[in-house]
Protein backbone atom coordinates (compact mmCIF):
# COMPACT_ATOMS: atom_id res chain seq x y z
CA UNK A 631 0.00 0.00 0.00
CA UNK A 632 1.28 3.43 -0.87
CA UNK A 633 0.34 6.54 1.15
CA UNK A 634 -0.68 8.94 -1.65
CA UNK A 635 -1.71 8.36 -5.26
CA UNK A 636 -2.31 11.94 -6.46
CA UNK A 637 -2.67 10.94 -10.14
CA UNK A 638 -5.74 8.90 -9.17
CA UNK A 639 -7.48 11.72 -7.27
CA UNK A 640 -9.03 14.41 -9.52
CA UNK A 641 -8.75 17.09 -6.80
CA UNK A 642 -4.98 16.53 -6.55
CA UNK A 643 -4.29 15.66 -10.19
CA UNK A 644 -5.23 19.07 -11.56
CA UNK A 645 -2.68 21.83 -11.18
CA UNK A 646 -2.04 23.52 -8.85
CA UNK A 647 -4.47 21.19 -7.02
CA UNK A 648 -3.94 22.73 -3.58
CA UNK A 649 -6.25 21.72 -0.72
CA UNK A 650 -6.74 23.14 2.79
CA UNK A 651 -4.61 21.44 5.42
CA UNK A 652 -5.42 20.96 9.10
CA UNK A 653 -2.43 22.68 10.81
CA UNK A 654 -2.23 19.69 13.18
CA UNK A 655 -1.26 17.55 10.15
CA UNK A 656 1.53 19.83 8.90
CA UNK A 657 4.22 17.17 9.36
CA UNK A 658 3.97 13.48 8.63
CA UNK A 659 5.83 10.38 9.80
CA UNK A 660 5.43 6.80 8.61
CA UNK A 661 6.99 3.36 8.27
CA UNK A 662 9.94 5.01 6.47
CA UNK A 663 10.76 7.46 9.29
CA UNK A 664 13.74 5.75 10.91
CA UNK A 665 15.49 5.07 7.60
CA UNK A 666 14.91 8.55 6.19
CA UNK A 667 15.99 10.28 9.41
CA UNK A 668 19.26 8.33 9.54
CA UNK A 669 19.94 9.24 5.89
CA UNK A 670 19.12 12.92 6.54
CA UNK A 671 21.58 13.15 9.42
CA UNK A 672 24.27 11.50 7.31
CA UNK A 673 23.66 13.92 4.40
CA UNK A 674 23.66 16.96 6.69
CA UNK A 675 27.10 15.88 7.89
CA UNK A 676 28.69 14.66 4.65
CA UNK A 677 26.95 16.79 1.96
CA UNK A 678 26.25 19.90 3.96
CA UNK A 679 26.93 22.42 1.16
CA UNK A 680 24.61 20.47 -1.16
CA UNK A 681 21.63 20.07 1.17
CA UNK A 682 21.69 23.36 3.07
CA UNK A 683 21.83 26.86 1.59
CA UNK A 684 20.61 30.25 2.76
CA UNK A 685 20.79 33.92 1.89
CA UNK A 686 21.50 36.26 4.83
CA UNK A 687 18.10 37.94 4.41
CA UNK A 688 16.43 34.65 5.46
CA UNK A 689 17.93 34.59 8.99
CA UNK A 690 14.67 35.64 10.67
CA UNK A 691 12.53 33.15 8.74
CA UNK A 692 14.99 30.33 9.41
CA UNK A 693 14.85 30.83 13.18
CA UNK A 694 11.08 31.19 13.07
CA UNK A 695 10.73 27.92 11.11
CA UNK A 696 13.09 26.14 13.53
CA UNK A 697 11.03 27.32 16.52
CA UNK A 698 7.80 26.31 14.77
CA UNK A 699 9.03 22.79 14.04
CA UNK A 700 10.31 22.37 17.61
CA UNK A 701 6.97 23.52 19.04
CA UNK A 702 4.95 21.37 16.63
CA UNK A 703 6.93 18.20 17.37
CA UNK A 704 7.79 18.85 21.01
CA UNK A 705 11.38 17.83 20.23
CA UNK A 706 14.47 19.24 21.90
CA UNK A 707 16.71 21.23 19.57
CA UNK A 708 19.43 19.02 18.07
CA UNK A 709 23.03 20.09 18.03
CA UNK A 710 23.75 21.96 14.78
CA UNK A 711 25.18 25.42 14.08
CA UNK A 712 22.38 26.31 11.65
CA UNK A 713 18.63 26.56 12.36
CA UNK A 714 17.95 24.73 9.09
CA UNK A 715 20.45 22.02 10.07
CA UNK A 716 18.50 21.63 13.31
CA UNK A 717 15.24 21.39 11.37
CA UNK A 718 16.71 18.81 9.00
CA UNK A 719 17.72 16.62 11.92
CA UNK A 720 14.30 16.83 13.59
CA UNK A 721 11.81 15.95 10.85
CA UNK A 722 11.52 14.12 7.55
CA UNK A 723 10.22 17.13 5.63
CA UNK A 724 12.55 19.18 3.52
CA UNK A 725 11.77 22.89 3.62
CA UNK A 726 12.20 25.76 1.21
CA UNK A 727 11.70 29.31 2.47
CA UNK A 728 10.14 31.72 -0.01
CA UNK A 729 10.14 35.44 0.60
CA UNK A 730 9.05 38.58 -1.18
CA UNK A 731 11.54 41.45 -1.44
CA UNK A 732 8.82 44.01 -2.10
CA UNK A 733 5.04 43.91 -2.33
CA UNK A 734 3.85 42.66 -5.70
CA UNK A 735 7.19 40.99 -6.48
CA UNK A 736 7.38 37.28 -7.09
CA UNK A 737 8.37 35.06 -4.16
CA UNK A 738 12.01 33.97 -4.18
CA UNK A 739 13.78 30.97 -2.73
CA UNK A 740 15.84 32.47 0.11
CA UNK A 741 16.89 29.31 1.98
CA UNK A 742 16.36 25.56 2.13
CA UNK A 743 17.20 22.37 3.90
CA UNK A 744 16.86 19.93 1.03
CA UNK A 745 18.18 16.43 1.70
CA UNK A 746 15.92 14.74 -0.83
CA UNK A 747 15.80 16.89 -3.98
CA UNK A 748 14.04 15.26 -6.90
CA UNK A 749 16.63 15.94 -9.60
CA UNK A 750 17.40 19.59 -8.95
CA UNK A 751 20.24 21.58 -7.54
CA UNK A 752 19.58 23.94 -4.64
CA UNK A 753 22.64 26.06 -5.52
CA UNK A 754 21.23 26.67 -9.02
CA UNK A 755 17.83 27.82 -7.72
CA UNK A 756 18.75 29.81 -4.58
CA UNK A 757 17.77 33.48 -4.82
CA UNK A 758 15.56 32.98 -7.87
CA UNK A 759 11.84 33.70 -8.20
CA UNK A 760 9.28 30.90 -8.64
CA UNK A 761 8.75 31.25 -12.39
CA UNK A 762 12.48 31.16 -13.09
CA UNK A 763 12.86 28.13 -10.81
CA UNK A 764 10.29 26.29 -12.94
CA UNK A 765 11.98 27.29 -16.22
CA UNK A 766 12.75 23.68 -17.32
CA UNK A 767 9.21 22.42 -16.52
CA UNK A 768 7.16 22.08 -19.76
CA UNK A 769 3.73 22.08 -18.11
CA UNK A 770 4.49 25.11 -15.91
CA UNK A 771 2.55 27.38 -18.25
CA UNK A 772 2.15 31.15 -17.88
CA UNK A 773 -1.34 30.49 -16.58
CA UNK A 774 -0.08 28.03 -13.93
CA UNK A 775 2.68 30.47 -12.97
CA UNK A 776 0.06 33.18 -12.36
CA UNK A 777 -2.05 30.82 -10.26
CA UNK A 778 0.94 29.75 -8.17
CA UNK A 779 1.96 33.40 -7.62
CA UNK A 780 -1.59 34.26 -6.49
CA UNK A 781 -1.60 31.22 -4.25
CA UNK A 782 1.60 32.40 -2.56
CA UNK A 783 0.20 35.89 -2.03
CA UNK A 784 -2.91 34.34 -0.50
CA UNK A 785 -1.54 31.81 2.01
CA UNK A 786 -2.97 32.88 5.38
CA UNK A 787 -1.36 32.45 8.79
CA UNK A 788 -2.98 29.43 10.49
CA UNK A 789 -4.55 28.16 7.24
CA UNK A 790 -1.92 26.07 5.47
CA UNK A 791 -2.44 24.26 2.15
CA UNK A 792 -1.14 21.07 0.59
CA UNK A 793 -0.78 19.42 -2.77
CA UNK A 794 1.03 16.39 -4.11
CA UNK A 795 3.00 15.56 -7.21
CA UNK A 796 4.46 12.34 -8.60
CA UNK A 797 7.20 11.07 -10.89
CA UNK A 798 8.49 7.66 -11.88
CA UNK A 799 12.20 7.13 -11.21
CA UNK A 800 14.35 4.14 -12.19
CA UNK A 801 15.80 4.14 -8.66
CA UNK A 802 14.75 4.46 -5.03
CA UNK A 803 17.52 7.02 -4.32
CA UNK A 804 16.07 9.87 -2.27
CA UNK A 805 18.98 12.28 -2.70
CA UNK A 806 19.14 13.39 -6.35
CA UNK A 807 20.74 16.83 -6.23
CA UNK A 808 21.25 17.41 -9.94
CA UNK A 809 19.21 18.26 -13.01
CA UNK A 810 21.64 16.14 -15.07
CA UNK A 811 19.99 12.90 -14.07
CA UNK A 812 18.23 12.18 -17.31
CA UNK A 813 20.61 9.60 -18.75
CA UNK A 814 21.62 8.42 -15.30
CA UNK A 815 20.33 5.12 -14.02
CA UNK A 816 18.53 2.13 -15.34
CA UNK A 817 17.23 0.34 -12.27
CA UNK A 818 13.95 -0.92 -10.83
CA UNK A 819 11.04 1.48 -11.34
CA UNK A 820 9.72 3.45 -8.39
CA UNK A 821 6.89 5.88 -7.86
CA UNK A 822 8.04 9.01 -6.07
CA UNK A 823 5.37 11.18 -4.46
CA UNK A 824 5.98 14.53 -2.79
CA UNK A 825 3.44 15.71 -0.23
CA UNK A 826 3.96 19.46 -0.45
CA UNK A 827 2.74 21.93 2.17
CA UNK A 828 2.46 25.73 2.15
CA UNK A 829 2.46 27.59 5.44
CA UNK A 830 2.80 31.29 6.24
CA UNK A 831 5.12 32.25 9.13
CA UNK A 832 3.48 35.10 11.08
CA UNK A 833 6.57 37.09 12.08
CA UNK A 834 8.69 37.03 8.92
CA UNK A 835 5.70 36.53 6.57
CA UNK A 836 7.82 33.97 4.68
CA UNK A 837 6.03 31.05 3.04
CA UNK A 838 7.38 27.66 4.10
CA UNK A 839 7.20 25.07 1.34
CA UNK A 840 7.46 21.61 2.93
CA UNK A 841 8.33 18.51 0.92
CA UNK A 842 7.72 15.06 2.41
CA UNK A 843 8.98 12.41 -0.01
CA UNK A 844 7.54 8.92 -0.38
CA UNK A 845 9.24 6.34 -2.62
CA UNK A 846 7.71 2.94 -3.33
CA UNK A 847 8.28 0.25 -5.96
CA UNK A 848 5.82 0.44 -8.82
CA UNK A 849 4.75 -3.06 -7.82
CA UNK A 850 3.23 -1.63 -4.60
CA UNK A 851 0.39 0.02 -6.55
CA UNK A 852 -3.06 -1.51 -6.40
CA UNK A 853 -4.61 -2.53 -9.73
CA UNK A 854 -6.78 0.59 -9.69
CA UNK A 855 -3.78 2.86 -8.96
CA UNK A 856 -1.76 1.19 -11.73
CA UNK A 857 -4.62 1.61 -14.17
CA UNK A 858 -5.02 5.27 -13.24
CA UNK A 859 -1.26 5.84 -13.65
CA UNK A 860 -1.40 4.43 -17.18
CA UNK A 861 -4.27 6.80 -17.89
CA UNK A 862 -2.24 9.74 -16.51
CA UNK A 863 0.86 8.86 -18.55
CA UNK A 864 -1.08 8.33 -21.79
CA UNK A 865 -1.77 11.97 -22.73
CA UNK A 866 1.73 13.31 -21.89
CA UNK A 867 3.30 15.25 -24.74
CA UNK A 868 6.78 14.56 -26.09
CA UNK A 869 8.41 17.43 -24.16
CA UNK A 870 6.80 16.27 -20.92
CA UNK A 871 7.96 12.70 -21.53
CA UNK A 872 11.45 14.04 -22.16
CA UNK A 873 11.37 16.15 -18.99
CA UNK A 874 10.10 13.23 -16.93
CA UNK A 875 12.91 10.89 -17.98
CA UNK A 876 12.65 10.15 -21.69
CA UNK A 877 10.85 7.80 -24.03
CA UNK A 878 12.58 4.61 -22.82
CA UNK A 879 11.57 5.19 -19.21
CA UNK A 880 8.07 6.13 -20.37
CA UNK A 881 7.70 2.89 -22.34
CA UNK A 882 9.20 0.77 -19.57
CA UNK A 883 6.75 2.31 -17.09
CA UNK A 884 3.72 1.63 -19.29
CA UNK A 885 4.92 -1.96 -19.78
CA UNK A 886 5.40 -2.46 -16.05
CA UNK A 887 1.86 -1.21 -15.36
CA UNK A 888 0.17 -3.66 -17.70
Ligand code: HEM
Pocket residue numbers: 645646648726728739749750755763764766767769770778781793795796797809839
Ligand atom coordinates in the same frame (compact mmCIF):
# COMPACT_ATOMS: atom_id res chain seq x y z
C1 HEM B 1 1.49 25.19 -6.13
C2 HEM B 1 2.77 25.35 -6.28
C3 HEM B 1 3.62 24.58 -7.27
C4 HEM B 1 3.27 23.92 -8.42
C5 HEM B 1 1.88 23.77 -9.05
C6 HEM B 1 4.50 23.35 -8.96
C7 HEM B 1 4.56 22.59 -10.11
C8 HEM B 1 5.68 21.92 -10.54
C9 HEM B 1 5.70 20.96 -11.63
C10 HEM B 1 4.51 20.56 -12.47
C11 HEM B 1 6.97 20.51 -11.73
C12 HEM B 1 7.47 19.46 -12.71
C13 HEM B 1 7.80 18.16 -12.06
C14 HEM B 1 6.65 17.49 -11.44
O1 HEM B 1 5.59 17.33 -12.06
O2 HEM B 1 6.82 17.10 -10.29
C15 HEM B 1 7.76 21.21 -10.75
C16 HEM B 1 9.11 21.06 -10.57
C17 HEM B 1 9.86 21.81 -9.71
N1 HEM B 1 9.37 22.64 -8.72
FE1 HEM B 1 7.47 23.19 -8.45
N2 HEM B 1 5.54 23.69 -8.15
C18 HEM B 1 5.04 24.44 -7.12
C19 HEM B 1 5.76 24.98 -6.08
C20 HEM B 1 7.13 24.97 -5.99
C21 HEM B 1 7.89 25.67 -4.99
C22 HEM B 1 7.32 26.53 -3.87
C23 HEM B 1 9.18 25.43 -5.24
C24 HEM B 1 10.28 26.02 -4.41
C25 HEM B 1 11.53 25.77 -4.49
C26 HEM B 1 9.25 24.55 -6.40
C27 HEM B 1 10.40 24.05 -6.99
C28 HEM B 1 10.43 23.18 -8.06
C29 HEM B 1 11.67 22.68 -8.65
C30 HEM B 1 13.07 23.05 -8.21
C31 HEM B 1 11.32 21.82 -9.67
C32 HEM B 1 12.28 21.10 -10.61
C33 HEM B 1 12.65 22.07 -11.71
C34 HEM B 1 13.75 21.60 -12.63
O3 HEM B 1 13.60 20.52 -13.24
O4 HEM B 1 14.77 22.31 -12.74
N3 HEM B 1 7.98 24.29 -6.81
N4 HEM B 1 6.95 22.06 -10.02
